Amino acid sequence: MKVATVTLNPAIDQTVCVAALVPGHVHRAHTMLFQAGGKGINVAAFLAASGCQVSATGFLGRENATLFERFFAERGIVDAFVRLPGQTRIDIKIVDEERRQTTDINLPGLAPSEEALTKLCQTIDELAADCRWFVLAGTLPPAVPASFYATLIARLKALGRLTVLDASGEALAQGILAGPTLVKPNRAELEQLTGQPLTTLTAVAQAARSLLRHDIRRVVVSLGEQGALFVEDEQVLHAVPPEVTVESTVGAGDAMVAALVLAELRGLDLTASARLATAYALARITRLDGALPPSSVLEHYSERVQVYSLVARPAEE
Ligand SMILES: Nc1ncnc2c1ncn2[C@@H]1O[C@H](COP(=O)(O)OP(=O)(O)OP(=O)(O)O)[C@@H](O)[C@H]1O
Numbered sequence: 001m002k003v004a005t006v007t008l009n010p011a012i013d014q015t016v017c018v019a020a021l022v023p024g025h026v027h028r029a030h031t032m033l034f035q036a037g038g039k040g041i042n043v044a045a046f047l048a049a050s051g052c053q054v055s056a057t058g059f060l061g062r063e064n065a066t067l068f069e070r071f072f073a074e075r076g077i078v079d080a081f082v083r084l085p086g087q088t089r090i091d092i093k094i095v096d097e098e099r100r101q102t103t104d105i106n107l108p109g110l111a112p113s114e115e116a117l118t119k120l121c122q123t124i125d126e127l128a129a130d131c132r133w134f135v136l137a138g139t140l141p142p143a144v145p146a147s148f149y150a151t152l153i154a155r156l157k158a159l160g161r162l163t164v165l166d167a168s169g170e171a172l173a174q175g176i177l178a179g180p181t182l183v184k185p186n187r188a189e190l191e192q193l194t195g196q197p198l199t200t201l202t203a204v205a206q207a208a209r210s211l212l213r214h215d216i217r218r219v220v221v222s223l224g225e226q227g228a229l230f231v232e233d234e235q236v237l238h239a240v241p242p243e244v245t246v247e248s249t250v251g252a253g254d255a256m257v258a259a260l261v262l263a264e265l266r267g268l269d270l271t272a273s274a275r276l277a278t279a280y281a282l283a284r285i286t287r288l289d290g291a292l293p294p295s296s297v298l299e300h301y302s303e304r305v306q307v308y309s310l311v312a313r314p315a316e317e
């Protein structure tokens with residue numbers, strides 16, 4: 001069964017490298033790179049690289065769609081994007097090589113018309129004919145109501161399809177009320193959702209567990225270098241990554257989301273899912289090229305992930 005990912009507000013990531021960034025000064029940049037970006041697109045790329053049949057939909061600006069079209073063709077991702085007049089936004093990333101810091105300048109993106117939103121819903125209905133899982137990931141474009149993910153989740157649920165929601169703010173809050181199958185907030189997103197600081201693992205676990213009442217099967221809270229909590233039924237697992245040399249944390253969450261879907265497709269239990277999801281995140285952060293390493297590397301990471309049952313774990317943070 002196929003998977004579909006939905007990216008409503010993709011971007012072209014334009015990376016410029018400078019020796020040292022000084023605001024207000026002229027810089028000589030030496031590397032410039034344009035990459036297809038957007039959370040659902042990243043998830044689709046990880047899934048395709050893992051041998052999944054995947055379709056990607058959402059909105060693309062017609063005027064600069066070529067970069068995305070090439071990206072999809074190279075990876076065998078089925079392009080089901082609805083085209084909008086104009087250009088997909090360009091997000092500028094300025095890499096300061098001395099400080100190893102990245103400054104991001106993100107633009108709001110194209111606002112789809114009512115007609116385009118209707119077309120997207122039709123596309124999603126069509127994809128539901130042979131896609132069992134739908135990944136809804138990333139920010140909503142301007143003028144799209146915060147309830148849009150909730151609407152899609154309800155629609156897909158009615159068709160008997162399964163959904164993963166990776167969003168933030170109001171789109172996440174409303175989406176959760178519609179009961180996605182799986183949800184993956186990071187700590188900050190969960191804090192915003194609950195309106196409280198979540199400084200201990202126990203507090204994160206409680207907040208995550210409270211979401212299960214919305215007909216959500218599994219909640220995964222990613223905690224950066226502290227790993228992630230995996231919550232389902234009565235179980236709360238903490239997957240702790242081994243120490244690794246981090247090259248870039250960009251897209252760690254997207255790699256994790258892709259692996260969560262893979263784990264479902266493979267029928268893995270919560271512990272095995274936690275290992276796989278963490279291994280994918282590690283594979284992402286230890287490389288700069290964003291490519292999926294060979295399965296032997298993934299297995300190696302997976303074996304080194306420590307999984308604790310939170311209740312049984314003696315020491316707390
Ligand atoms: N510095 C790190 N060291 C080890 N593992 C990390 C580190 N940063 C991230 N990870 C791994 O990647 C997973 C996802 O990372 P993170 O919590 O940063 O997701 P996110 O905030 O959703 O990221 P994204 O920016 O992709 O949305 C973590 O649960 C962890 O397993």
Ligand SMILES: [Mg+2]
Nearest residue numbers: 166186253254
């Ligand atoms: Mg994230």
